[in-house]
Amino acid sequence: MTGAPRAAHRLPAPARRRRRRSAYLGLLAWLCALLFFVPVAWMVLTSFHSEADAATNPPSVGASLTLHGYREFFGEGTGISPWPPLINSLTASVLSTLIVLALAVPAAYALSIKPVRKWSDVLFFFLSTKMLPLVAGLLPIYLVAQNTGMLDNIWLLIILYTSMNLPIAVWMMRSFLSEVPAEMLEAASLDGAGLHTTLLRIVAPVAMPGIAATALISFIFSWNELLFARVLTGTVAGTAPVFLTGFVTSQGLFLAKVCAAATVISLPVLLAGFAAQDKLVQGLSLGAVK
Structure with a gap:
């Protein structure tokens, strides 16, 4: 004992x-x-x-x-349905995330596995795009959207969310793709696999945890974005966070209703994180242990 x-x-x-x-x-x-x-x-x-x-x-x-x-x-007693803002948020978040992945994976491939010249300068350029505060670019974006008839349009949010999340996605995917064994790529090259086949059948399965982590983070950032959605949308393309701000009225703050709305709006992100938690942990820890 x-x-x-x-x-x-x-x-x-x-x-x-x-x-x-x-x-x-x-x-x-x-x-x-x-x-x-x-x-x-x-x-x-x-x-x-x-x-x-x-x-x-x-x-x-x-x-x-x-x-x-x-x-x-959900509109009982008010007649105001939350489904259009929720659908707008889901549409903008999912489509922008898919576009981000479609652009980030080839870019990260070029910066890690098949490095381009002065790749460090390219990475710094991507990072520099995040140094400007979002509010500083709000007025020019608003004027461009107004002149092109894109105000209160869901596709404007998709374009903005893609541009906002793409630099982070490229940085993340580069670190993930750097862990792909070079021997697998050499074997694929000897077998005559092209770039498209290499990305889909070799790189994507190996880097799937990193892709899942990048997709989830991009989805969360898009779902929670409020500034652009609040200023650039109205009654047609308003998102769930904009709908949530409508509960703060001149009559005061109805705390129970705000908490109920915040809980419902948080559920898609929580469910996505719970469903992909194994790949998220594996992806975020990829490369931590050599």
Whole structure:
């Protein structure tokens, strides 16, 4: 019974310090996870409360539960349907993500597996496009959209979301494609495989975790974008985040209804992350261990 404690005491001092440091880091990781989880849990719980219970200070955790906030979100009593904004968000996010992947994978292939000349300058150029604050380009984009008749058009958002996410996707995909074994590419080249065949049958299956991680991040950024959607859309192409801001009225903030709307709007991202969590973790950790 005393063999294990004695063995632990016989550990050298550096090993004991590493074990103690790992325990502290694990505890810190749990605390950070709880720190991020508690606001989300509070939002979901508040969405099932009545407005009177949601407005109490401090919040009433044990209050009775109701679906009144969700009924109002889906138009009961108001006649305002959330489905057009949700469909607009889904359309813009999915199409822009597909276009980003179609452009980022060949670009990353050219910058990693078949590097072009001065590839580091190309990567810096992609990164430099993210240095300009979005609000600084809002007025020129608005004027261009106004002159071309693209205001309140879902295709304008698709183009903007593609341009916003493409630099990040190229950087991510380059690091993922750098891990593709060179021997596989050489064997494909000896077998006479062209670029199209190499990308689809050799590179894509090996880099699928990285592709999934890049797609999920691009989808999240597109789904949550508010600034451009708020200014450049109206009644036709308004997205879910824009629809969510409509719950802040001159009458005040109806907290239970806002929490219900935020919960519903967050579900597609949460479901996508849960469905692809294994590939997301594998993709984000790709290349971390050589």
